[in-house]
Amino acid sequence: MRAFVVSDYAHPSKIPLTQNAPAPSAGLNYFDILQAQGKYQHQPPQPFVLGSELAGRIAEGSPIPDGCPFRAGDRVFGAAQGTFAERVAVNWDALLPLPENMSYDQGAGLFVTWPTSYEALVGRAEVKPGEWVLVTASAGGVGIAAVQLAKALGAKVIAAAGSQEKLDISVKYGGADHGVNYSTEGWQKEVLKLTGGKGVDVIYDPVGLIRDSLKCIAWKGRAIVVGFAAGQIEKLALNLVLLKNISIVGIHWGAYTKIEPSRVPVVWKELLDLFASGRAKPVVYSETYPLERLADGLAALEQRKTWGKVIVHVRDASSGPKAKL
Ligand SMILES: NC(=O)c1ccc[n+]([C@@H]2O[C@H](COP(=O)([O-])OP(=O)(O)OC[C@H]3O[C@@H](n4cnc5c(N)ncnc54)[C@H](OP(=O)(O)O)[C@@H]3O)[C@@H](O)[C@H]2O)c1
Missing domain, CATH: 3.90.180.10 (Medium-chain alcohol dehydrogenases, catalytic domain)
Known part of the structure; x- marks a missing residue:
C-alpha cells in the first residue's frame, strides 16, 4: 500500500x-x-x-x-x-x-482469539503452575494461543493436533512440551503415559473432542468447552463427570462485554503485559x-x-x- x-x-x-x-x-x-x-x-x-x-x-x-x-x-x-x-x-x-x-x-x-484462550485457562479452569494441560487443535487460532498461555502460566502442555506438521508448529511457535496426534487410534494412552498415568488436569477443546479427551483426564480435572470446529455439538453422558469427579466449564468470550464488562480490561491488561514482555507472541x-x-x-x-x-x-x-x- x-x-x-x-x-x-x-x-x-x-x-x-x-x-x-x-x-x-x-x-x-x-x-x-x-x-x-x-x-x-x-x-x-x-x-x-x-x-x-x-x-x-x-x-x-x-x-x-x-x-x-x-x-x-x-x-x-x-x-x-x-x-x-x-x-x-x-x-x-x-x-x-x-x-x-x-x-x-x-x-x-x-481481539477474539487471545482473550478467549486467556479467560478459558485463567478465569474458567484456573490453571496452576505445574499442572498438565491438554490443548486440542493446538496449532489453530485459539489453540496456539492457549498453548503459549498455558506455558506462560507455568503448566506442562501436551499439544494435540491432526498432523505431525501441526504438532511441530505447536512446539516451535507455541512452546508445547509434547505433541500427540489425535488422528491416531488410542492417542489418549500416549497422554496417560506422558503424565505418568495420572492424566491431564485441564483440557482446552475448540474441536468437539471433550468426550474422547475425558479418557485421559485426571481426578478433579477441568474440561473447557471452547468450540466445535469438527462441526458437531457434542453430547456427553453425565455419569462420566460424576465418576471422574471432574468439572466441565464453558467459555463464551463474546458475551463478557454485555454480561461481565468489568472483566474485559483486566484480561487485556494481563495479555498486553504478556505481549510486551515477549512471553506471548501472535502466530x-x-x-x-x-x-x-x-x-x-x-x-x-x-x-x-x-x-x-x-x-x-x-x-x-x-x-x-x-x-x-
Ligand atoms: N468460545 C469462544 O468464545 C470462542 C472464541 C473463538 C473461537 N471459538 C471457536 O473455536 C473453534 C476454533 O476456532 P479457530 O479460529 O481456532 O479455528 P482454526 O484455526 O481453524 O482451528 C480449528 C482446527 O480444528 C481442527 N479440526 C478438527 N476437526 C476438524 C474438522 N472436522 N473441520 C475443521 N477443523 C477441524 C483442525 O486442526 P487439526 O488439523 O490439527 O485437527 C483445525 O485447524 C471454532 O469452533 C470457533 O468457533 C470459540
Missing part, C-alpha cells in the same frame, strides 16, 4: 511516499465460515459484511466522539462486524492501541491473502490446512492512498 509514513519528523515536503507501507489486515476465524452460511449463533441482518477482527490505522475524517482516546492516524486493533472490507466503522470501545512491537498482521488476529500463518482471495483463505482454514491466525490484507499494495480504514 502507498502511504505517507512518518518515520522521522520532518516538513511534509521532505517525507517521501512509501510504496510498501503495511496495509490494514483482518483476521480470519472459523465462525466467519459459519456466519457466511447463516449457521453462526450471531447473525447480523442481511446484507452484512463478513469479518470480525482487524488491525489498521484510524482514517482521517473519522467521526471521533467525545471521550474517545484515539485520534486519526493511530494504530489500533480490535473487532467489528464487517472487517473484510477496505473501510470499517468501529465502536471505539472495541479497539485497543496496537503494541509498537506488533505488525498489522500480528494485531489482526488478537501468523505463512501465507497471507489479498481481499480478492479471501475465499481461498477461508477454504484453507476450513480444510484444516492452516495454522496460527490466517490473515487477509484488505487493500493490496497498488491500491493507492485514497482508501482508508
Whole structure:
C-alpha cells in the first residue's frame, strides 16, 4: 500500500511516499465460515459484511466522539462486524492501541482469539503452575494461543493436533512440551503415559473432542468447552463427570462485554503485559491473502490446512492512498 509514513519528523515536503507501507489486515476465524452460511449463533441482518477482527490505522475524517482516546492516524486493533472490507466503522470501545512491537498482521488476529484462550485457562479452569494441560487443535487460532498461555502460566502442555506438521508448529511457535496426534487410534494412552498415568488436569477443546479427551483426564480435572470446529455439538453422558469427579466449564468470550464488562480490561491488561514482555507472541500463518482471495483463505482454514491466525490484507499494495480504514 502507498502511504505517507512518518518515520522521522520532518516538513511534509521532505517525507517521501512509501510504496510498501503495511496495509490494514483482518483476521480470519472459523465462525466467519459459519456466519457466511447463516449457521453462526450471531447473525447480523442481511446484507452484512463478513469479518470480525482487524488491525489498521484510524482514517482521517473519522467521526471521533467525545471521550474517545484515539485520534486519526493511530494504530489500533480490535473487532467489528464487517472487517473484510477496505473501510470499517468501529465502536471505539472495541479497539485497543496496537503494541509498537506488533505488525498489522500480528494485531489482526488478537481481539477474539487471545482473550478467549486467556479467560478459558485463567478465569474458567484456573490453571496452576505445574499442572498438565491438554490443548486440542493446538496449532489453530485459539489453540496456539492457549498453548503459549498455558506455558506462560507455568503448566506442562501436551499439544494435540491432526498432523505431525501441526504438532511441530505447536512446539516451535507455541512452546508445547509434547505433541500427540489425535488422528491416531488410542492417542489418549500416549497422554496417560506422558503424565505418568495420572492424566491431564485441564483440557482446552475448540474441536468437539471433550468426550474422547475425558479418557485421559485426571481426578478433579477441568474440561473447557471452547468450540466445535469438527462441526458437531457434542453430547456427553453425565455419569462420566460424576465418576471422574471432574468439572466441565464453558467459555463464551463474546458475551463478557454485555454480561461481565468489568472483566474485559483486566484480561487485556494481563495479555498486553504478556505481549510486551515477549512471553506471548501472535502466530501468523505463512501465507497471507489479498481481499480478492479471501475465499481461498477461508477454504484453507476450513480444510484444516492452516495454522496460527490466517490473515487477509484488505487493500493490496497498488491500491493507492485514497482508501482508508
Ligand atoms: N468460545 C469462544 O468464545 C470462542 C472464541 C473463538 C473461537 N471459538 C471457536 O473455536 C473453534 C476454533 O476456532 P479457530 O479460529 O481456532 O479455528 P482454526 O484455526 O481453524 O482451528 C480449528 C482446527 O480444528 C481442527 N479440526 C478438527 N476437526 C476438524 C474438522 N472436522 N473441520 C475443521 N477443523 C477441524 C483442525 O486442526 P487439526 O488439523 O490439527 O485437527 C483445525 O485447524 C471454532 O469452533 C470457533 O468457533 C470459540
